[in-house]
Amino acid sequence: SQTIHQWPATLVQPVGSPLSLECTVEGTSNPNLYWYRQAAGRGLQLLFYSVGIGQISSEVPQNLSASRPQDRQFILSSKKLLLSDSGFYLCAWSVRDSYNEQFFGPGTRLTVL
Amino acid sequence: GENVGLHLPTLSVQEGDNSIINCAYSNSASDYFIWYKQESGKGPQFIIDIRSNMDKRQGQRVTVLLNKTVKHLSLQIAATQPGDSAVYFCAEKMRSGGSNYKLTFGKGTLLTVNP
Numbered sequence: 001s002q003t004i005h006q007w008p009a010t011l012v013q014p015v016g017s018p019l020s021l022e023c024t025v026e027g028t029s030n031p032n033l034y035w036y037r038q039a040a041g042r043g044l045q046l047l048f049y050s051v052g053i054g055q056i057s058s059e060v061p062q063n064l065s066a067s068r069p070q071d072r073q074f075i076l077s078s079k080k081l082l083l084s085d086s087g088f089y090l091c092a093w094s095v096r097d098s099y100n101e102q103f104f105g106p107g108t109r110l111t112v113l
Numbered sequence: 114g115e116n117v118g119l120h121l122p123t124l125s126v127q128e129g130d131n132s133i134i135n136c137a138y139s140n141s142a143s144d145y146f147i148w149y150k151q152e153s154g155k156g157p158q159f160i161i162d163i164r165s166n167m168d169k170r171q172g173q174r175v176t177v178l179l180n181k182t183v184k185h186l187s188l189q190i191a192a193t194q195p196g197d198s199a200v201y202f203c204a205e206k207m208r209s210g211g212s213n214y215k216l217t218f219g220k221g222t223l224l225t226v227n228p
Contacts, residue, residue, distance in 0.1 A: 043202060044157070044218040051213065059215070090156050100145055100206065102216060104156035 002027035006091050006105040013112055019064075019078040021108050023091030026072065031093040033074040034102060035066055038088040050074060051096070086112045125225045132190040134222045136203035141184060145206040147216065148177060148188045152199045160188070160201075190224075198226045 003026045013019060025031055032051050036044040046059045048066035056066050063082050067075045074091055088109055092102040126132050138146070144165040149157035163170045163177045163186075170177050176189040186203050200221040209215040 043220040046215055046217075049209075049213075049215065057209075057213070059209070092156075101147060101159055101162060103159070104149075107154070107156045109154070 002093075002103065004091060004093055004103060004105040006089075006108050008108060009106065010109045011111070013081050013110065015083055015112055016080045019076070019081050019085070019110070021076040021089055021091075021110075023074040023076075023105055024072055025074075025093045028072070028093065028095070030071060030096040032096060032098075033068060034092040034094075035064075035074065035076050036090040036092065038090060038107075040087075044090065048076070081112045083112050086110055122220065123223045123225070125227060126193050128193060128195060128226055128228050130193055132188075132193045132197070132224060132226075134188045134190075134201050134203075134224065136186040136188075136219055138184050138186060138203075138205050140205065140207055141181070143205045143207060146177070146179065146186050147204045147206075148175075148186075149202045149204065149218075150197075150199045151202065151221070157202060193224075193226050195226045195228055198224055200224070 005024050007022055034049045035047040037047055038044050048056055048058055050056050050068045053068055053071055063085060064078050088107050090107045091105040094102045147162040148160040150160050151157040161172045161175050161177050163179050168179050174191045178187045190197055200223050202218050202221045204216040204218045206214050207217050
């Protein structure tokens, strides 16, 4: 069966510090991968998606970047965090070339102080 | 702005009652919709989906209805239980450049089940 992991589960970082969130998927090959941000009491905003290694599409301009160094690894980064980067970050995957059901990870709660 | 939205941000029901959560969408070309359940502090979980060539689909205790005429989607939960308390999101599949698509999520409805 497929599983998706995210770490860390929670993170508190000062403004201006760097960020690296990691997501890995097991039990499937060549997945589409996604990063979402969810502000408190709000819906999910798609940040990045990837259809393959090294292929990243950005949905909204922001202070964050994403990379996919391996087929089942997706990383969300920032060089300098802003207060507005606080939120709940969710990684998801879907079957390659299927943009239907997405399977979500447990999320990372990021607080920028 | 978002193309998928929810009519009621909160819904409170008694245990054992049926729940109905509504969602409106604006893109008449959308051909696939999903309902997700998100418990506090967790990632969303798939509940049920429906394609635009259907108007009703049933799962275990859940039914999704699609009315393409008025671009409306609803999730019905039968015999609601305390474990159903969560935020429910509808999502719509939309084109995102070239041959790629993305899911666009509504803001969510908080369902509270009272014992």
